[in-house]
Amino acid sequence: MQQLALISGADPAHALDALFVNAPLRDYDQRPRTNDYTLPVLGMAYIATYAQKAGFNVGVLDAEAHGLGIVETAELVNAARPRWAAMNLLAPTYEMSARIAANLDPDVALMVGGHHAKAMPDRVLADPRMTNLRALVLGEGELRVAALLEDEQRRRELPGVLWRDPLLGTRATGIPVGKPNPQMPGPDVNGLPYVNRAFLPQDPYQAAPTQTDRRLAVSRGTGLLKAAARSGHTEANIVGSRGCPYNCTFCGAAVSANPDLTIRVRNPENIIGELDQLHDEYGVTAFRFVDDLFLGLRRVIEEQMEAFTRHRIGERYVWDATGRINVLNRLDDHELDRLVQNGLREVALGIESGSDRILKAMDKRIDAEMTERVAHRLVKHGIGVKGYFILGFPGESHDDIEATVRHIRSLWAIADSNPGDVRASVFEFRPYPGTPVWTTLTDAGHNPDDLLAYGDVDLTEDGADESMRQRDEFNFSVGIQFGDVPLAKVRSTLATLTREQHQRNQNTQGAAA
Structure with a gap:
């Protein structure tokens, strides 16, 4: 067959x-x-x-x-x-x-x-x-x-x-016999073999050159980056840690939803060994850390960057990572420079909202002013920002959703006058079982069957087809209005922001051509 x-x-x-x-x-x-x-x-x-x-x-x-x-x-x-x-x-x-x-x-x-x-x-x-x-x-x-x-x-x-x-x-x-093996539910992440990429049909993959690659080729000037600006990188996804210490109310990785999970970070030498293996075997020169929060603890950032500097990672590779806004807010310019020198290309941030009221309800431990300050410092250093946003969160008002729209456009304006770019990825809220907000919703009387009735959302009628979003993934809804804003308004706003981000992508590609 x-x-x-x-x-x-x-x-x-x-x-x-x-x-x-x-x-x-x-x-x-x-x-x-x-x-x-x-x-x-x-x-x-x-x-x-x-x-x-x-x-x-x-x-x-x-x-x-x-x-x-x-x-x-x-x-x-x-x-x-x-x-x-x-x-x-x-x-x-x-x-x-x-x-x-x-x-x-x-x-x-x-x-x-x-x-x-x-x-x-x-x-x-x-x-x-x-x-x-x-x-x-x-x-x-x-x-x-x-x-x-x-x-x-x-x-x-x-x-x-x-x-x-x-x-x-x-x-x-199952009931353990004798003394249980503590690694059964959570293995030593440094003892696991590197992922056999034969199991992944699309990783590593050849990525087209991006505007960020072209900007880096000018600002950092290495042979690697100049080549990538012409033909793109061979890229691979990688996990640097397991677990998250935060408790964002909507997130399946929230610490309260995973009380049995011990947060473990891979040893820098273990990570670098996998980077080098992927380069030697597949020619990979760009990596994306897709764990919950690679740049989420200051001591971990310091430990990783010391090793990255010692191994001259920034001269050989570029990489993207997830980050935590309140942690990055505490880094000084020297520490941001070190991230740049070690190859950081883009950081993905859970910005989520431009409304401080909603951010507090999400337990994000940030505010809009902090996000703007951190994003400004990152793009000023030439580090791209990919911001994730949620529309339709429980209790969200018309003023809250407009604050998010203004916030996104303000971040775009900041990027327009700096070396780094800002990309906005916007989604409709959907509840996940086991999360704090799930408990809040069910305690308020929502039927779990209704909260589990996920369906994919086609925004084509609102003017945003899936090709604009570049992936079909994760555009789901349970069809319930959780805040003051009707779903039709949530989706038309989502479509508007998607179109604007798509147009920005087209403009930067055209300018670099």
Whole structure:
């Protein structure tokens, strides 16, 4: 079957022990995708790599990356005939995963994990579409998945592994025998093997040159950056840490939603080893740290940058990272210069709103003035800013949403007179189970079934097609007005900002051509 070639990383000459399935964000049989790039499933690839190192034949089927529909995905899994199918459950795509699971052959055992499985395990276990479900893994899965592949009966002794007793219909839970292994729920991040990129069909990838690359070629002047300004970088995504110390009320990574999770940062030498391996094997010269908060603790920034300086990373690579505004606010000009010298190209910031009232409700521990000051200092140093924003947050008023629009346009104006750029990525609010705001909403009387009714939003009628957003991803809604602003107004505002950002992108590309 030619479609089996879409399975990444497996040895086709031997039977599959496990096929890790990333569900599509929507059913592409119903509406084909517009864009052809999606973020790689690094968490799934970490688990697959660990299982492979343990001697199992495993593969990854990234249905989102390949734009597959529900039926086609299930048929492909059945044709591959793995002992186990494994899924990462996310709230907005849970229905996609459940529909795939319902179409799996009965002899394919199913294991699941992910944020949604952790937040609502009993709901998942009780779903009649999950009849093949034999293990639900709470938290990080590397060690426990490998143990399950070795022997399904080991689930009885694995902490944080659940299943439904077939006779009693009750939840069954693994109980460790003897002294439990503390690394089972959260492994040593420095002891894990580097991700085998064979499991990722779109990573590394060849990126087109950006306006930021062209500006850097002028301002920093290295041979690497000048070459990238002409032909772009070969880029790869990477994880530098696990966990987040903050408690933003809307976020699945909020510390209150993950009380069992210990925050762990990879040793700088371990990270640099992976950078160099990716360069040697694939020619990668640009990296994107996609963990929750790579630049989120000052002591970690100092430790990483000392090693980056020693290894002359900035002379060889550029990199993008997630950052925390209140932490970056405390860095002095010398520390920002050091980030630049070490190759920082762009930092992604959870700005979220231009209204201090809403920022307080989100528990962001920042205000709009701080965001503007930090963004100004970053772009002045030639560091790009990608700002994430949320519209339609619970309690948001018309004045709040207008404050966000003014804030975004003010940040664009600042960028126009500085070397660094500002990109705005704006989304409609949607609640995630397990987060603080989910508890607030359900306590206020919202029905969980209504809060879980995610649907993808097509903004084409508002004048913003998906090609403007460059990715089909994460444009979801549960169709509920949570604040004072009607959904139609939220979406028309989102579309307006999307069009304006798209026009800015076109203008900068045209100016550099």
